[in-house]
Amino acid sequence: MGEACSPLWTPKMNKLFEVALAMYDEDTPDRWEVIADVVGEGTTPDEVQSRYQCLVDDVERIETDDVPLPFYDDDDDEDEDCSADYDYDDDFSDEEQRLKELELD
Template structure:
């Protein structure tokens, strides 16, 4: 089994910086991937940024093709009265 290199690990902050850099550096930007990698930091190379983008495009294509199941979300709370009764019960035990 191959080990992950540090360039393959993206922190949430690097992911956010990547998203912001993509918004700034479009397809027509010279040295696009170099600029994005520099904006992300953390030792990411232009190849790292390009590969990460390609993985995201692949993931989006799979989602749009229906090949990724929806997550199991918790059911919504039953109506507006539920929240009010919860708040009333919570306030009943509040000591002021």
């Protein structure tokens, strides 16, 4: 993984990036600039485009079996709550509203 793919983004920035990618497809004029504005934190269009390319490369490696699948213990422990592993940002609803407002512009 190159420097452009390094995990220097916060979870909040990653989520904003994912949401913005879903909202602004490749037909969006100045797509990378728009997404960089949504991500915020001084993110540049080049950083956004580079991060996107890293994701595309990762998907290609997964689809061609270049990435080994993780080993999962075959315990059928249905009492485990996997959702407890996720840390959702309480302020994200404000960011979602900001994205909706940007989309209306």
